Amino acid sequence: MFETVIRQSLSRRWLVLLASLLLLVGGVFQARQTGIDVFPDLNKPTVTVMTEAGALAPEEVESLVTIPLESALNGMPGVTRVRSTSGVGLSLVFVEFDWGTDALRNRQQVAERLQVVRGQLPPGVEPQMGPITSIMGEIMLIALPIAHGADPMAARDYADWVLRPRLLAVPGVAQVIPIGGAVRQYRVTPDPLRMQAAGVTLENLEGALRNFSRSGSGGFLDHQGRELLVRALGQSVRLDDLAALAVGYRNGQALRLDQVAEVGFAARPRRGDAGFGAEPAVIVSVQKQPDAASVPLTRSVEAVLQSAARDRPAGVAAPQIMFRQADFIERSIGNVQRTLIEGAAAVTLVLVLFLANFRTTFISLLAIPLSLLGTVLLLNAFGLQLNTMTLGGMAIAIGELVDDAVVDVENVLRRLRENAAAGQARSAFDVVLAASLEVRSGVVYATATVILVFLPLFWLPGIEGRLFVPLGISYVTAILCSLGVAAVVTPVLAFLLLPRLAASGSGALAILSDRRHGGSEALLVGWLKRGYRRPLEWSLRNGGLLIALVALLAVVAAASVPFFPRTFLPPFNEGTYTVNLALQPGTSLAESNRLGTLAEHLLLEVPGVVDVGRRTGRAELDEHAEGVHSSEIDVSTTGGVPREQMIARLRSQLAVLPGSVSVGQPIAHRLDHLLSGVRAQIAVKIFGDDLDQLYAQATALAEKLRKLPGVADLQVERQVRIPQMRVEIDHAAAARYGIAPGAVVALVESLAEGASLGQIIDGTRRYELSLRLADADRGAGALGRVTLDTPAGRVPLGLLAHIADGDGPNQVGRENGRRRIVISANATGNLSDVIAALRGELAGVKLPAGGFLLLEGQFQAQEHAQNTMRWLGLASALLVFFVLAGRFRSPRLAAIIMANIPLALIGAVIALWLSGQPLSVAALVGFITLAGIATRNGILKISHYVNLCAFEGETFGVPMIVRGSMERLTPVLMTALCAAIALAPLLAEPDAPGKEILYPVAVVIFGGLASSTLLDTFVTPAMFLRWGQKPLNELLAQKADSAF
Structure with a gap:
């Protein structure tokens, strides 16, 4: 298959270059258009049911509201937990569903159950579902400072009726919640003494107030060939009209409302308040919908704030943004983007030092933008947005994106030079094709191994899966894109740029070339090869001792892992x-x-x-x-x-x-x-x-x-238990006076709590019309003197109920049908x-x-993730082993290749200890990535040994292993250094926003690459010399026609 791909790419090279150019342009355009957020979607599907229950005590809220709701909502398909809190006048029920369930279907199920349970709730109590929001949904907190002496009701009017509607109109905003100031209402405060003197009852007041501000329709009227709409307009917003409202008729005159009550604006009884800078304020919380991108949404909200600031009332300062989630997002994304750029620069430096040639460096480096922009396009096609985790996956992969291209370029250039030395025995087309195919099998299997090693990451459950699966998808997608670039674009560029370079025998960057080899080899490479040969020969002579020492180090490293401190995730630096x-x-x-x-x-x-x-x-x-x-x-x-x-x-x-x-x-x-x-x-x-x-x-x-x-x-x-004033109805007394206990309770609710008797509409604003006793008349003594009409006449409340101080719970917490308390x-x-x-x-x-x-918390997610990764990692390692054993037709060769993993473990453990990092889920992700990279290097080296014997006339022995190791030194060191050095920007400023989670990943990979690369150059040749002859001979006996 790859022979056809490479051959067709070389034959249609100008089309390949045009497609590459289009990929670059399209990728840049898509990257600028793609939404950016701080984290992937972390929302566990949850439906919140909120029920306002007047001023019912928590015990009544629990028994009358919460328990019926819990009973109805428990047992729905997909529900994992039902939590509730019953407070003063409020029931909150949180219905948590399994990860991956559809939010709209969950809400539909809850709505169906609420429809059934409504009949079991007290009159006037209506449960409502909260809006669909995000766990990261609170994108902004806006403070409206209130100047000393300013009207807090005007400030709250501005927040409720000017700012909130405009913000809710912004696409992507789910909820706007103001707190602080004073909610305006039309308040009628009855005077019990004046009411008694005037013969006006509470029922009289309630009836009149319910009919104060109403409008209606009289239908249609045909008049002289025209249809007229009949409107009955009785609405009024004037306090004078409310004060003049007739509440009775006595001695031939109407009794006005202001004769028996105080009428005016008042603040609605508050259950919360706010401040900013130690001064009174209204604080507005803006929450986004789950799929909305935070940064552009924040900018839209800021534009609305700027336009609405002109309409604020006197005494209210301009809106102050006290929390802006976009600040953390912009800092985080900026840091990760800068890491990508710095990583690419570091890779460039490594390539220049190793290749010492502008053309080969250019060909290898082009894999980075093509792979990254291809990844952006594919992520967008998959519906994944850019965030610190997807960008982090690219940042971790950036050093590996050039691996395939480097291996290709290095082999093509070497074969072209050999062909030039032989007098151009073959055409450049055939040489490039053959050289590309020669390394293709090893590259493909190395890439497949990386993907197999990453499989445990894709099965991570819960929030850890939501965090790290996008990183894995991004990383694997980038690696696959680099494989595609190396198979399609790299051979074309090598064919166009390298034959003349190979024929000339020198490089463009002469200052970095080793003159001992005619300028055909980088100065650094020549120095490394000269210094490598003698230690390599020593390791082949003393292989048993070397392998034993390294095995001991690996055992010590593995044994130290359980002693690491553990945590779920590194702490964020939000500012x-x-x-x-x-x-x-x-x-x-x-x-x-x-x-x-x-x-x-x-x-x-x-x-x-x-x-x-x-x-x-x-x-x-x-x-x-x-x-x-x-x-x-x-x-x-x-x-x-x-x-x-x-x-x-x-x-x-x-x-x-x-x-x-x-x-x-x-x-x-x-x-x-x-x-x-x-x-x-x-x-x-x-x-x-x-x-x-x-x-x-x-x-x-x-x-x-x-x-x-x-x-x-x-x-x-x-x-x-908190203080309460308990009004306990005396059923015997109520029966004596011929009144039902419920009527007495209704009176207490109306006078003490306050009865909402309608709304007064002023344009787009709606104000509650409330009937409520003055605070002075709501004490035990004053309340007991309030009279109510009974069949036996007017009777003080004190004769119908016992009024005394008491106590009761402030709230009742429940979970899965049981009461619970939390430490x-x-x-x-x-x-x-x-x-x-x-x-x-x-x-x-x-x-x-x-x-x-x-006992619950972060540690559960950490333990669950570690157990999952442990077993899936073992399964993945076995899968990789069987794949390698099938490819090389030898379990022994597969084991030699996978020995690179414990070699990498040594450095990773040392790096964790030196950096003081705990063993977190992020560090485990680093181990997974490291295992793939380390195995990849082993595959490329063993494949070269096999190819030397199969196609270049070498026989098993020390000379062949020395030659193969020397020839593979440059690509192995180059690719390992590219992968490691590209991580250096992540290792700097570990607490910088956006790098907190990626830092442990980078520490593990950097340390592991250092040890695996250093030890692999000596241990793998020694192991192959010691145990590789028999499986190599068996493999060669099967006469494979394709390169390994």
């Missing part, structure tokens, strides 16, 4: 930090605001902090069920301080505050939440039935865990050591009957 401040549940919003503002002041004093934004509690549209005691503070920094040092500074600065503090980074924060449902690296989940008992057990256990080395930011989920923590040192200590401590914990513990 932005997330601080969670959790106060004692039951803390009021005003007190949380005060302490949150103090935290902002403290953080702004930390050197390197640029600005600080705070979100306390939750927003009206938010799916995070945080109580008003919890604050999330986003900290932007200059980026000049190392990550661990900055985290330590932030922790230390906030240590004076009451409550618990946790410090992380936005993206890492979300990845943790995806893995365990908790925004921390480690989650200990205790399951049981009694909330008080769960909290007591968790608190006791947390005190033990807090003492373990490496445990930081330890928090117990604040499921504690969360981060690890400051070796994650694997921390997990081992935790497991030892948890093994001795005894729980009541029916209770159990789960």
Whole structure:
């Protein structure tokens, strides 16, 4: 097949060159048009069901709303976990599906189940599905600072009715969530005394208010040949009209609403607030759809912000961007792109030094842009976007992209020179064709081996698979593209550029040529060959000793691997930090605001902090069920301080505050939440039935865990009892006065919580019309004096219910149908050591009957990935072994080739130790890549030994092995150095954004290539001399016609 491809390429060489030019132009165009993001799609299919339940207590929310929803949603096809949180007036249910399930079908299943369960929920309670968003979906946080003395309702109006609609209109935006300021509403505050004096009941007020602002239709009217639409217009936005609303009739006069109540604008009761720079603010979170590209979407959002800034009200400053995910993306992509350029420059230097010729260097280097741009086109065809992982795959492969071309060029030039020395016995066409075919089999099998070695990567499950499979696809695609370039383009360029060079016997870069060989060999190559021969001959004489020493080193390296510290992924360097401040549940919003503002002041004093934004509690549209005691503070920094040092500074600065503090980074924060449902690296989940008992057990256990080395930011989920005012209906008293208990409950809801009696529409704005007692009248004493109409007359509420202080849980967490409480923590040192200590401590914990513990977090993904890669890696190695054994018709030769893998392991382990890197999934990916590269080098060397005996009259022995090793020294060293040196930019600045995950990969490959290349030059010849004669003779006896 390859003979036909190469022959046709040489025959149609001008067409090949035109196609190459089109590939370059089309690839550049496509690369500029392709969307760029920071990571591949990491979304585990999840549907969020949010249910607002007025001001129901968490226990009622759990029993009346959450449990019916869980029962309906559990058991759907593809569901892996159902989590829920029942808070004050809010139920959140998270339905997690298997990786790879269709998001729209999942939502359809949930919608069908919600339709069935709606009848089981309290009246007026409507569960809603949250929008389809992404785990990396929060692309921007926008602060609208409110000046001192400015109207917070005007600021919130601007965010809700000007900014939010415009942002939602931007294609790719999924949700816009404002928090802070004050949501405006039309408030009617009844005066119980004036109502009693005027004889106006609560029902009178509610009935009148429901009919205050209405418009309708009177149908159509035929009049004098025309059809008229009859409109009934009763809407009004004027407070004067509302104040004059008739609520009764007494002594021949209408009773106005303002005679029995206060009428005006008021702030809707808040469950959250915000600040920016220690001043009040509205903070707007912008979330993107899963398939939207973050960087262009961010620019579109910024354009809308700029145009909308002109419409902001007085006292509201221009929008300030406090978090911009595109900053991290642009830095990351810029760093990886710069790595590609620097890697290509490093490869160029290696080729120039080894080839010492402009033409051969040009032919070899052209493989890089053709392969990379071909990869971009194919990735786009596969529907994969460019991100740090796909670009990282190209960066890791860049040194190998020239391998096939280098092997081709080096062999073609050598054969052309031999042909020139023989007096041009054959045509250049035939020489180039034969020389290309001579190395083709080895190159193809080497490439196939790399792909086979990469197979475990494509079976990685979960989030680790989502991260690294695109890297593997990108890497393998680039390698395949380079194979295609070497088979099609390289022979054509060699035919056009090299025959005259071979005939002249000199190179264009004479300064780098070795004059001892007439300028036909690079100075560096000549020096290396002269220095290589004597050590090679020594290794062949003392092969047994050398093999034993290297085997011992390999065993020691393998034995040291279990002692490496382990982690899931290297930490990211985002430049932005997330601080969670959790106060004692039951803390009021005003007190949380005060302490949150103090935290902002403290953080702004930390050197390197640029600005600080705070979100306390939750927003009206938010799916995070945080109580008003919890604050999330986003900290932007200059980026000049190392990550661990900055985290330590932030922790230390906030240590004076009451409550618990946790410090992380936005993206890492979300990845943790995806893995365990908790925004921390480690989650200990205790399951049981009694909330008080769960909290007591968790608190006791947390005190033990807090003492373990490496445990930081330890928090117990604040499921504690908070103060309540309990209004317990006296059923006997209600029966005496002839009123149903439900009517009494409805009265309490209307007056204490506030009844929403309609909307007042002002253009595109909609404001709630609310009836609510003044705060002074909502205390136990005042509420007990409120009267309500009964068949027995007007009766104070105090005679129908017992009103007293009490307590109850602030929230109820559930998972897979069971109540649970979570102890969360981060690890400051070796994650694997921390997990081992935790497991030892948890093994001795005894729980009541029916209770159990789960330990979850990043380490699970790491352990799962390592186990998967271990077994799949073994299967892949066996597959490679059988392929090589089939190709060379000898298990012994296959074993000699694969001995390069333990040779590479030696350097990889040393490099990991020296760099201080833990054994992460990224490092394991590096081992996989390294195994493929090392095996590839072994294939090319053994193939050359076989070809020398099969086609060039050599016989097995030391002279043949010395000749073959000397001839293969240049391509082996060149390709290995290209692969290693191309990684040097990744080894510099390991904490630079975009390089964090790629750095461990580069460390492993660089160290492994150093050891495998150095040892392979001596060990492989020694092993072939010792064990290769019999399989070589058997192979030659079969008289293969094609080169190996």
